Amino acid sequence: MSQEILKKVAESSLKSEVPQFAIGDTVDVHCLILEGQKSRTQIFSGVVIARSGSGVKETFTVRRIVAGEGVERKFPIHSPKISKVEVKRSSEVRRAKLYFLRDRTGKAVRLRERRDAAEKA
Amino acid sequence: MSKGILGRKVGMTQVFDRESGRVTPVTVIEAGPCNVLQIKTVEKDGYSAIQLGFLDKKRPAKDRRSRPSQASRAERGHVANIKSKRQERLAKSGGQLAPKANCEPKKLIRELRCDASAFQVGQEIKADILSGATAVDVIGYTRGRGYSGVMKRHGFSGQRATHGVKKCHRHLGSTASHASWRGGGRTKKGKRLPGQYGNERVTMRNLKLVRIDVDSNLLLVQGAIPGPRGGFVVVRETNKKG
Numbered sequence: 001m002s003q004e005i006l007k008k009v010a011e012s013s014l015k016s017e018v019p020q021f022a023i024g025d026t027v028d029v030h031c032l033i034l035e036g037q038k039s040r041t042q043i044f045s046g047v048v049i050a051r052s053g054s055g056v057k058e059t060f061t062v063r064r065i066v067a068g069e070g071v072e073r074k075f076p077i078h079s080p081k082i083s084k085v086e087v088k089r090s091s092e093v094r095r096a097k098l099y100f101l102r103d104r105t106g107k108a109v110r111l112r113e114r115r116d117a118a119e120k121a
Numbered sequence: 122m123s124k125g126i127l128g129r130k131v132g133m134t135q136v137f138d139r140e141s142g143r144v145t146p147v148t149v150i151e152a153g154p155c156n157v158l159q160i161k162t163v164e165k166d167g168y169s170a171i172q173l174g175f176l177d178k179k180r181p182a183k184d185r186r187s188r189p190s191q192a193s194r195a196e197r198g199h200v201a202n203i204k205s206k207r208q209e210r211l212a213k214s215g216g217q218l219a220p221k222a223n224c225e226p227k228k229l230i231r232e233l234r235c236d237a238s239a240f241q242v243g244q245e246i247k248a249d250i251l252s253g254a255t256a257v258d259v260i261g262y263t264r265g266r267g268y269s270g271v272m273k274r275h276g277f278s279g280q281r282a283t284h285g286v287k288k289c290h291r292h293l294g295s296t297a298s299h300a301s302w303r304g305g306g307r308t309k310k311g312k313r314l315p316g317q318y319g320n321e322r323v324t325m326r327n328l329k330l331v332r333i334d335v336d337s338n339l340l341l342v343q344g345a346i347p348g349p350r351g352g353f354v355v356v357r358e359t360n361k362k363g
Contacts, residue, residue, distance in 0.1 A: 002350055006132050006133075009147075010136070011136045012136065013137045080142045084305070
């Protein structure tokens with residue numbers, strides 16, 4: 001009973017349209033940034049290496065290399081600040097968490113592109 | 122004076138603030154509906170308060186021994202008029218009968234100090250009584266942990282695992298010494314020792330009221346409140362200023 005109530009409360013914060021993407025996808029995350037009165041969109045692009053949690057607590061981690069240094073950012077999927085997640089490229093991966101990418105540098109970071117996704121495009 | 126309501130802790134979750142996009146951790150409280158069972162007045166009782174009841178208690182079954190936790194005759198008589206010799210005597214002598222709420226006997230009964238003139242016995246109070254309040258105080262009982270040692274109860278460090286410590290690893294150290302500031306040969310009053318930990322009335326003050334949902338009787342309060350899920354709480358408009 002109490003779990004149902006909590007679910008109902010959390011539902012009010014869920015997005016009606018959840019962004020669709022998979023682990024290993026290269027994505028552009030559009031985040032709204034408030035600067036005083038003005039708001040503008042900042043794009044963070046990289047590879048989705050993990051997805052965790054469920055319901056309102058669900059988050060995803062995006063990894064990219066900035067100036068030779070690995071940068072990871074964790075986004076709540078249902079955050080109203082995430083306006084859009086655009087999939088640029090899909091890759092063939094065989095696991096849910098791509099933490100092995102953290103140990104790799106240079107060319108080894110590349111993932112093989114998914115066939116079906118490439119044909120569709 | 123403060124407005125308030127009785128409730129039950131449902132649990133914690135998080136919601137997004139639409140404007141800032143920030144995550145707010147919230148405790149969901151199922152609040153009310155409550156009935157006003159009795160009104161205390163300055164003339165009669167020396168102070169002004171309302172007595173609220175929350176959640177119905179079960180009626181006694183025919184076989185009493187098998188279900189002992191249900192409302193007694195006294196509890197039923199508190200909320201409704203039931204025939205009794207005392208009542209008949211009072212009526213005969215022309216005495217005034219106390220007004221009754223005419224509701225089911227209640228599981229949780231608490232008083233709230235307030236200006237009672239705006240309330241009537243039997244009136245139903247819902248979560249919207251707190252509309253207009255931005256912050257609330259939540260009163261509840263913390264989880265009981267029984268008789269606990271100083272490490273759990275006061276966060277002492279205990280003693281070393283090795284170096285000759287024998288069977289005293291979770292004990293407190295010395296309680297006093299001859300030095301005057303350490304007690305002067307006796308243990309100082311107020312020395313923190315093992316004892317009952319938890320099951321203690323705690324008031325969390327000035328918690329932000331995030332949302333009121335009158336239709337489903339829910340209050341969303343920012344942050345944690347005392348007690349386990351399902352624990353009873355009193356929620357009142359905060360008396361903290363500023």
